[in-house]
Amino acid sequence: MTKVANNLLSYFLSLSILLISLSISGCILNNPAHSPSITGDIEISKDSKGDLCFIPIFSSATFMEEFVDIENINMEYLTISDPNSKGGDRIKINIEPTSNKYFILKNGQKICLNSNNPQLEKTVYTPLDKQALSVSIAGLDDKKEHSIIFYKEFDYPYTPE
Numbered sequence: 027m028t029k030v031a032n033n034l035l036s037y038f039l040s041l042s043i044l045l046i047s048l049s050i051s052g053c054i055l056n057n058p059a060h061s062p063s064i065t066g067d068i069e070i071s072k073d074s075k076g077d078l079c080f081i082p083i084f085s086s087a088t089f090m091e092e093f094v095d096i097e098n099i100n101m102e103y104l105t106i107s108d109p110n111s112k113g114g115d116r117i118k119i120n121i122e123p124t125s126n127k128y129f130i131l132k133n134g135q136k137i138c139l140n141s142n143n144p145q146l147e148k149t150v151y152t153p154l155d156k157q158a159l160s161v162s163i164a165g166l167d168d169k170k171e172h173s174i175i176f177y178k179e180f181d182y183p184y185t186p187e
Contacts, residue, residue: 061172064089064096068161068178071136071186078184079138080104082131082163082176089172097168099176100128104137109160109179118159120149128165137163154182 067086071079087094106119121137123129124147131137139148163176 062090063173063175064094064167066174066176068163068176070161070178070180070184072184073136073138075140077138077140079136080161080163080178081134081136084133086176087174094167096174098133099131099163099165099174100168100170101131101163101165102128103165104161104163106154106159106161108157110158115152118150118152118154120151121146122149123147131163131165157182 064087066088067083069081069083071081073079082099084096087096102122104121105117107117108115119139121139124145126145129145137143137146158179159182160177160179163174165174166172167174
């Protein structure tokens, strides 16, 4: 090959590597799953029927230890699980949107286990027993820039304080 052909090949190879690197870094930087999550706490209560309800506490939302103001949570799921289980039976109950990718959870809005909300589908993998449990609400922030995980551990059956 001639020197011109070698230089041209080297140029296109370098350009290709640069473009691939930029496209990969763009996917990583623009994907909320590849950055730290917004974290927060969950309030647990019982409604008038005795049903267990969960309310994300928006005022507890932090990102990298700094308060962050969120308008709503684009919820992907609410999961009740056994924090002490290491096997496949860790998840006890999962609640997720029925037809949309997200359920818009507004400030102060609660999700109750037996709410019969047509926008949410509940799957019971294992009935709840007298045990330590955790609840997590996961999704994206209102701008869909950061993942969100609100979390709380509690004893079941739950007794309001």
